[in-house]
Amino acid sequence: MPDNMQIPFEVTPRRDTGVNNAKLGIWLFLASEVMLFGGLFAAYIFLRIGAEAWPGLHIPYTDDLAIRADQILNVPLATLNTLILIASSVTMVMAWASLKMNDFRKYRLHMGITILLALGFLVVKAFEYGDKFGHHFYPETNNFLAVYFVLTGLHAIHVTGGIIVNAYFWGPGAKMWTAGNARDKMHFTNRIEVAGLYWHFVDLVWIFLFPTIYLL
Amino acid sequence: MAENMTMEDIRKHVRVYMYVFTALGVLTVVTVAASYLDVSFYPALVIALVIACVKASLVAAYFMHLINEKRVVMGVLISTLIFLICMFALMIASHADQEHIASLL
Numbered sequence: 001m002p003d004n005m006q007i008p009f010e011v012t013p014r015r016d017t018g019v020n021n022a023k024l025g026i027w028l029f030l031a032s033e034v035m036l037f038g039g040l041f042a043a044y045i046f047l048r049i050g051a052e053a054w055p056g057l058h059i060p061y062t063d064d065l066a067i068r069a070d071q072i073l074n075v076p077l078a079t080l081n082t083l084i085l086i087a088s089s090v091t092m093v094m095a096w097a098s099l100k101m102n103d104f105r106k107y108r109l110h111m112g113i114t115i116l117l118a119l120g121f122l123v124v125k126a127f128e129y130g131d132k133f134g135h136h137f138y139p140e141t142n143n144f145l146a147v148y149f150v151l152t153g154l155h156a157i158h159v160t161g162g163i164i165v166n167a168y169f170w171g172p173g174a175k176m177w178t179a180g181n182a183r184d185k186m187h188f189t190n191r192i193e194v195a196g197l198y199w200h201f202v203d204l205v206w207i208f209l210f211p212t213i214y215l216l
Numbered sequence: 217m218a219e220n221m222t223m224e225d226i227r228k229h230v231r232v233y234m235y236v237f238t239a240l241g242v243l244t245v246v247t248v249a250a251s252y253l254d255v256s257f258y259p260a261l262v263i264a265l266v267i268a269c270v271k272a273s274l275v276a277a278y279f280m281h282l283i284n285e286k287r288v289v290m291g292v293l294i295s296t297l298i299f300l301i302c303m304f305a306l307m308i309a310s311h312a313d314q315e316h317i318a319s320l321l
Contacts, residue, residue, distance in 0.1 A: 013286075017286065017288040018286035018287070018288060019285075019286045019288060019289060023289070024288065024289070024292075027289050027292050027293070028292060031292050031293070031295075031296040034296050034297075034300060035296070035299065035300065035303070038300045038303055038304070039303065042303055042304055042307045045304075045307065046307055046311060049311060050311070070251065075248065075251075079244065079245075079248055082244050083241060083244060086237065086240045086241060086244065087237070089275060089279050090233055090234075090236075090237045090279075092279075093233055093279045094230065094233065097226050097229060097230050097233070100221060100223075100226045101223060101226055101227075196279075196280075197280055200275055200276075200279045200280045201280075203275055203279075204272050204275055204276065207268050207271045207272050207275065208268050208272065210247070210268075211247050211251070211264035211265070211267070211268050212261075212264065212265075212268075215247065215248065215251035215260075215264060216251070216257065216260060216261055216264060
């Protein structure tokens with residue numbers, strides 16, 4: 001593509017903002033995501049402080065009323081998922097660092113591991129949901145389960161979105177690097193950085209979801 | 217921040233990523249262990265949120281490179297946090313108002 005056909009400031013920083021437009025764009029998108037999850041957290045706090053009992057369910061196979069969320073939810077599985085997401089954040093940033101070091105083979109390896117870890121997260125989540133459904137715990141059962149399913153479900157949708165984007169950049173999207181010139185490689189590295197910012201945000205959300213929903 | 221980095225800068229970053237990864241793993245275990253402390257709800261909430269904020273700061277500062285980010289990005293984030301705090305404040309004020317009305321009935 002000729003130089004005058006390029007979208008300006010896609011990779012090079014603008015003089016007024018000091019950052020390229022792709023990076024500013026993803027940060028603005030993440031700001032809107034903060035408000036989306038923030039609104040749901042606000043709803044959670046509102047429902048919880050107004051609740052007579054929380055979680056307000058009987059512990060499975062007993063007649064005892066649960067007084068903590070960890071009596072209903074599976075903390076070991078959620079801890080495992082936390083560690084999986086943290087590990088995937090590391091491999092994501094390592095994928096970007098590999099491109100900066102001009103090592104495409106390592107990029108593919110790290111990005112592949114990121115995708116596998118993300119799929120692992122969803123598999124663990126599916127086991128968790130399956131267990132809840134097995135006990136006839138559904139979003140409509142009570143406010144605690146509504147909050148649990150909405151927040152973790154929305155987060156899982158974000159994980160799925162991240163997997164789709166990362167899989168594209170692992171597979172067909174990587175042609176930009178393998179078949180491209182130096183400028184294409186710079187664009188590709190920039191895209192991985194932007195995709196990485198989104199992925200780290202998904203990790204950040206889980207860092208707050210895990211203790212507030214599972215452990216309190 | 218990534219525009220003018222040398223190969224040596226990247227290698228240094230990779231070492232930092234490993235330290236941060238270890239710290240996040242340890243803090244995750246601490247989060248779970250702290251939840252078994254024999255304390256009431258509000259101290260437990262504060263402990264959980266403090267650890268979560270430390271973990272989130274590590275991810276944002278090092279993995280998202282906020283530690284070296286330009287002012288415009290920090291401006292976006294700070295204004296987002298202000299809006300977020302306003303939203304929580306409105307919700308808490310609404311709840312307090314409802315309790316006040318209920319006490320009058």
